[in-house]
Amino acid sequence: MKSLRFILICLVLFFIIFPLFMMTKYSLSDRESIVTGGKYPEPFFPFKPNLEMFEALSVRKDFAGAGLTSLWVGLLAVAFSLFLGAPTAFALARFKIPGIAILLFFLLSVRLFPDISAVIPVAELLLSRPFSLLPPVILVGLAHTLLALPYTVYIAKGVFESIPKDLEEQAHVLGAGKARTFLKILTPLALPGLGAAAIYTFFLSWNEFVFAYFLTFQGTQTTLPVYLLRILTWSPQKNFISAISLVICIPVIIFTFLVQRYMKEGLTAGAVK
Amino acid sequence: MPSSIKLSYLLHKLKSNLFTIGFFIPAFLYLVSFFVIILVFLLKFSFSEGIPFLELFSANEFKAALWRTFWFMGIATPLQLVVGLLLALLIQQSYKGVGMVRSFFMIPIAIPALVTAIIIDLVFSYPFGPINDLLLGRHGFFPQITGVPVNWSGSEFLSLGLAILGKTWRDMPISMLILLAGLQTIEREQYEAARTMGAKSWQEFKYLTLPLLTPAILTILILRSIENWKEFIFPFILAPAYPLLGVLIERLYHVEQNPALAASVALCLVALIGITTLIFTFITKMVRKYLVRV
Structure with a gap:
């Protein structure tokens, strides 16, 4: 039994690592290792591993532009969704609201639409006046806020529920109003949990493709995943594409290991009773 | 006053x-x-805007996309369930290094779907790519399977198969986590009782784990079938010649510049998801009733 488990784990790990290995390998490959012309099989390790592709990327202005756009879109999505979501989560966690189940359903309802269906109306709306006057960074940020907000509310609700109510009562006794209690007592306590929601939102935005693709279809300014697709259609060079892919993946992989606990909560939210 | x-x-x-x-x-x-x-x-x-729905339904392009999406959903959903169950069983017990294994099993969900799709596209490239090299027997350690390189994106069956593979790879952790949560609600005493009655591990799995896991399995079937109906990125990259409904929406919107038609296909997709969810919810209720009676 134990050896069977060991073998299965090794197989699954191989299955998981293989594409990542190939991506890394291609990104370090020299020309001979990827353009074989059918004379010899593609090697499992590049003949002459090098960092040329990353050097080429580091001087490309369009790549830096896409990276910055991704960064700004992510930060905007984090700011919007925390600013909108944290108070709502607090209200859900603390106040008695009549008909709360229906309200909760409405909060999540927008995610019932498939992304590819929802993106048509959202693109039609945001790409027509007056919204189209806004810079694309803000448009994509607004769309990503729409995707992340339900999760933000859900995570932040849990965070506020975990803070003991006594603290608020004591603050109230000492004469602090509700708004002041929220800002001065609860927010600092909730910050680590809200930070997790922020990281979750940031990487949701960093990885997101569909909305960014539709909203920046015609412009030059775009996010990293859409930039990757454009490079794929213009010059499908295995090593260059893999280098871009790797640069997109590295921050996400690192943070997955760091915030796994919260990712789990976000992924399985409401799934198991 | x-x-x-x-x-x-x-x-x-x-x-x-x-x-x-x-x-x-x-x-x-x-x-x-x-x-x-x-x-x-x-x-x-x-x-x-005068889109005759009947005309849309009879259009060959739409019908073909609908069937493909249906098959995509019908194959990918049980596959994801089985893979998720395997992974959950592998990390359920505690042993040395289980935390590390668990972390590694979480990696696929962190990789952007677009990147996963593109890497699969590179690995299965035609005519010269690592998988074709293997199948042609050009590496000494692997037997030759085919004489001519396989054109993956040129066949409906193979390209959609790759899209299913990619989708399953990327979403493994989600099914895994839900099933793991389900497994952890089963109490240890029940296994001990089964063992004292002489149950073998296969019997334990069949008569204890699977029935008690039914709610989690039904949850997965609902969530995954929704997710697979609306899949866009993997077929968009890996099977552009054989559009699913999602890919058809993108094409109608961008290539044919027909937002009205795109919206009506999008609405059909929403309706399909709604119907599937209703059916599965009904099945869930029936199964729960049956389980309670037994």
Whole structure:
């Protein structure tokens, strides 16, 4: 039994690592290792591993532009969704609201639409006046806020529920109003949990493709995943594409290991009773 | 005098409620207005601009996409369930290094779907790519399977198969986590009781784990079938020649510049998801009833 488990784990790990290995390998490959012309099989390790592709990327202005756009879109999505979501989560966690189940359903309802269906109306709306006057960074940020907000509310609700109510009562006794209690007592306590929601939102935005693709279809300014697709259609060079892919993946992989606990909560939210 | 007291009481109540409302409203307003906008746009575009739905349904392009999506959903959903169950069983017990294994099993969900799709596209490239090299027997350690290189993106069956592979690879952790949560609700005593009665591990799995896991399995079937109906990125990259409904929506919107038609296909997709969810919810209820009776 134990050896069977060991073998299965090794197989699954191989299955998981293989594409990542190939991506890394291609990104370090020299020309001979990827353009074989059918004379010899593609090697499992590049003949002459090098960092040329990353050097080429580091001087490309369009790549830096896409990276910055991704960064700004992510930060905007984090700011919007925390600013909108944290108070709502607090209200859900603390106040008695009549008909709360229906309200909760409405909060999540927008995610019932498939992304590819929802993106048509959202693109039609945001790409027509007056919204189209806004810079694309803000448009994509607004769309990503729409995707992340339900999760933000859900995570932040849990965070506020975990803070003991006594603290608020004591603050109230000492004469602090509700708004002041929220800002001065609860927010600092909730910050680590809200930070997790922020990281979750940031990487949701960093990885997101569909909305960014539709909203920046015609412009030059775009996010990293859409930039990757454009490079794929213009010059499908295995090593260059893999280098871009790797640069997109590295921050996400690192943070997955760091915030796994919260990712789990976000992924399985409401799934198991 | 009493009326002024009553008034001030009402004002006070309104004030305190205003606070609650003020706190609650921001995210709520944002999400609900988008919900309404999306719904109204989809309905308006589909019905007011004279898109005959009957014509859409009889269009070959739409019919083909619908069937492909149906098969995609029908194959990918059980596959994802089985893979998720395998992974969950592998990390359920505690052994040395289980935390590390668990972390590694989480990696696929962190990789952007687009990157996964593109890497699969590179690995299965035609005519010269690592997988074709293997199948042609060009590496000494692997037997030759085919004489000519396989053109993966040129065949409907193979390219959609790759899309299913990619989707399953990327979403493994989700099914795994839900099933793991389900497994952890099963109490240890039940296994011990089974063992004292002489149950073998296969019997334990068949008569104990699977029935108790049924709710989690049904949850996965619902969530995964929704997710697979609406899949876009993997077929978009790996099977552009054989569009699913999602890919068809993109093509109608960008290539044919026909937002009205795109919206009506999008609305069909929403309806399909709704119907599937209803069917699965019904099945879930029936199974629960059956389980309770037994």
